[in-house]
Amino acid sequence: MLLHLPTSVSEVQQHIAEGALPIGGATLVWATFQRDGFPDRAMSLRNLPEANVLGPETLGSAVVLHRIDDRVPEVLRRAAGTIGTGAVRRAATVGGNIVGSTLRCLLPAALVLDTRATVLDAAGVYETDLTELLAKRPVLLSLNWRTPLTSGYHKQDSDPGGPPPFVVATAVHAxxxxxxxxxxxxxxxxxxxxxxxxxxxxxxAVLHAVETTDIGGLPAAARDLVRRQVTEVLSAV
Incomplete structure (x- = not known):
């Protein structure tokens, strides 16, 4: 397998055209490669400046999870801190988690931040929403959002190898x-x-409005967790 490490957007486009597969931190795809065979070409964005930004309202796709700190909102920081083990967080990337994973542990936090994605395809760089990102899967360069007034995150405990744990993410925006x-x-x-x-x-009144959405169809225990988290985040405004 030939691994490309582009340092510019134009190089990324070239490798895309040549069929290189983006691999993020490779924590999820490596076992698949070992089972099904390695691709001829792969690409990591770890040397691309646009994919390594980290600030109050932006997060690059190549940033490894253990680097996510108090420069970002609490909901995103806490989501990243609960993913896998320390060893996983030192290798797994933002882009790999959101685009390359079925668990998408960062996605609830990104959704409540009303996040936009800066992406790249053969036509160039553009901004889109998370729905299009997950549907069309262009190369993710970075995530961008507006700073919330407050935010919160809760992830239930779970047994290793079991179903994904229930997650509640909240944020209040002006x-x-x-x-x-x-x-x-x-x-x-x-x-x-x-x-x-x-x-x-x-x-x-806020909880009643939430209950009229699809959230109201969750099991009682899950709705109790939602109510608890909503009450907590509203009290912090």
Whole structure:
């Protein structure tokens, strides 16, 4: 297998045209390669400056999980800190987790931050939403968002080898019109559900609005966790 380490966007485009497979941190694909055979060409973005940004409102796809610190919102930092073991977090990347993984542990946090993705395909660099990113799977360069007023994250304990643990991510944003809005995302198995609700000092009113969405169809125990996390994040505004 020939591994490319591009240092410019134009090099990435060239390798894409030549059929190179993006591999992220390779923590997930390596076992597949050993079982099914290695591709002729692979590509890592670890030397690409655009994929290594890390700041209050941006996170590069080649950033390894253990580097994610208090420069990013709490919800994203806590999500990254609960993924795998320390050894996994020192190798796994943001792009590999969101695009290359079925678990997508960072996705609920990215969803509540109303994240946009800067991506690359044969036509060039452009910005898109997470829905298009996951559907079309262009090369992810970075994630970008607006800083929330507050955010929170909860991941249930789980047994190794069992189903994906239930996750609740929350964030409250100030909107351009002066209002505030709660964003909520959960991972239930391999399914991701989202909800938004206008901020209100009446927590019960916000919870009622959340219950009218798909979140209201979750099992009772899961809804209890959602209510607890919503109440906690609203109290921090």
């Amino acid at each position: 909107e351009p019109d002066g209002t505030k809005r709660l964003r909520l995302a959960v991972r239930d198995g391999y399914e991701f559900l989202t909800a938004t609700a206008a901020y209100d000092t009446d927590v019960d």
